[in-house]
Amino acid sequence: xxxxxxxxxxxxxxxxxxxxxxxxxxxxxxxxxxxxxxxxxxxxxxxxxxxxxxxxxxxxxxxxxxxxxxxxxxxxxxxxxxxxxxxxxxxxxxxxxxxxxxxxxxxxxxxxxxxxxxxxxxxxxxxxxxxxxxxxxxxxxxxxxxxxxxxxxxxxxxxxxxxxxxxxxxxxxxxxxxxxxxxxxxxxxxxxxxxxxxxxxxxxxxxxxxxxx
Amino acid sequence: xxxxxxxxxxxxxxxxxxxxxxxxxxxxxxxxxxxxxxxxxxxxxxxxxxxxxxxxxxxxxxxxxxxxxxxxxxxxxxxxxxxxxxxxxxxxxxxxxxxxxxxxxxxxxxxxxxxxxxxxxxxxxxxxxxxxxxxxxxxxxxxxxxxxxxxxxxxxxxxxxxxxxxxxxxxxxxxxxxxxxxxxxxxxxxxxxxxxxxxxxxxxxxxxxxxxx
DNA sequence: ACGTTCATGTTACTTGCGGTAACCCCAGTC
DNA sequence: GACTGGGGTTACCGCAAGTAACATGAACGT
Numbered sequence: 001x002x003x004x005x006x007x008x009x010x011x012x013x014x015x016x017x018x019x020x021x022x023x024x025x026x027x028x029x030x031x032x033x034x035x036x037x038x039x040x041x042x043x044x045x046x047x048x049x050x051x052x053x054x055x056x057x058x059x060x061x062x063x064x065x066x067x068x069x070x071x072x073x074x075x076x077x078x079x080x081x082x083x084x085x086x087x088x089x090x091x092x093x094x095x096x097x098x099x100x101x102x103x104x105x106x107x108x109x110x111x112x113x114x115x116x117x118x119x120x121x122x123x124x125x126x127x128x129x130x131x132x133x134x135x136x137x138x139x140x141x142x143x144x145x146x147x148x149x150x151x152x153x154x155x156x157x158x159x160x161x162x163x164x165x166x167x168x169x170x171x172x173x174x175x176x177x178x179x180x181x182x183x184x185x186x187x188x189x190x191x192x193x194x195x196x197x198x199x200x201x202x203x204x205x206x207x208x209x210x211x212x213x
Numbered sequence: 214x215x216x217x218x219x220x221x222x223x224x225x226x227x228x229x230x231x232x233x234x235x236x237x238x239x240x241x242x243x244x245x246x247x248x249x250x251x252x253x254x255x256x257x258x259x260x261x262x263x264x265x266x267x268x269x270x271x272x273x274x275x276x277x278x279x280x281x282x283x284x285x286x287x288x289x290x291x292x293x294x295x296x297x298x299x300x301x302x303x304x305x306x307x308x309x310x311x312x313x314x315x316x317x318x319x320x321x322x323x324x325x326x327x328x329x330x331x332x333x334x335x336x337x338x339x340x341x342x343x344x345x346x347x348x349x350x351x352x353x354x355x356x357x358x359x360x361x362x363x364x365x366x367x368x369x370x371x372x373x374x375x376x377x378x379x380x381x382x383x384x385x386x387x388x389x390x391x392x393x394x395x396x397x398x399x400x401x402x403x404x405x406x407x408x409x410x411x412x413x414x415x416x417x418x419x420x421x422x423x424x425x426x
Numbered sequence: 427a428c429g430t431t432c433a434t435g436t437t438a439c440t441t442g443c444g445g446t447a448a449c450c451c452c453a454g455t456c
Numbered sequence: 457g458a459c460t461g462g463g464g465t466t467a468c469c470g471c472a473a474g475t476a477a478c479a480t481g482a483a484c485g486t
Binding site for chain 4: 249250251261262265270271
């Protein structure tokens, strides 16, 4: 029971855990988030109790699964946000990165944000609390970036947080709608959102004959 | 089986349905969205199969329940948006109306948007597809208002839709975060969001020593 | 007055899921 | 060779969704 042996077992357990997560990934992406623990266990070639030994409960498994994708997405967003370019260009690049990600792998997106659909059976109303965590993390990170890099005068801390969560929410809702309806190209969507952020709403004139908005 | 009799029965069935919905409302607001059909039936003083006769399945019941609250909320939002005042004032009033609603009845909000928490058992991951419908409806309605009342030049249809969904998403995410953390007053939140919409993001200067954003 | 219908309600069941207890087996160790 | 402990399984519990089959009682036609 010395340290080397312990780390050896730890290592083995971690490898197992990763394998299980990959199996779970396959099943969830194939069957939707309503995938049963039995199905996941079967895909991994083992049985339920092992899953429970590794992840505690279904929430734990799903959380671990969500964390993987979430971390990956956040990394690419950070990269886009840190690219050397003008502010507006970086904003557009970040929006585009997010939208490209959800466009490229809608299955993952649906799992993270809309747990419950996709599965034909649709037996219950399965959800995870995945969406909240991801949205929150993105909001907090963006808030940090805004506060760090922008000169907002007094109250900048609160303001940055509100804006961080607000902008992330805007991106999320618009992306969600866009993914469902595909009413325009990604580039157009990015432009429209950036325009909104850039104050075109306030600058717009009223339409003839009525009070604007 | 003439018409009068039929409408009579229809009337009775409708009343029943409303009573059941009210009972369901009480239970869901008390026990969270994880409330079982048995519990709802018990609260209504009857048993499960009747619920199923009226609503088909749990999804139907929850959808009906959600529709009620959704309609009510949308009505008040429309009212705020139609009040006679300057554009920015109306925008702020609408944001405030939404935030006041979720602040006044967080239980309802959680049911509509975060189905799955609150229940102590937390056995599964119950969700409804309520949030999407509500967000979508709000987004579409706002898009319509924007398109009708604002002069946005060419491409105004697409633009209005993107903005409608984007703004709704911003409001939703910011409100959700705010409701959880209560980092500031409602009025401050409203002001910060309106400032964001009014282009203060684009107008802000970079902070000393780094590229902004 | 009597059987027929039809909505309303019930009991009792099936199915399927999340989660767990108890047992199994095989490697390595003293 | 008995002993311990991690990886594995079977068989089960509890519970919730959803359903089938039966019961009751008021309105109707004859």
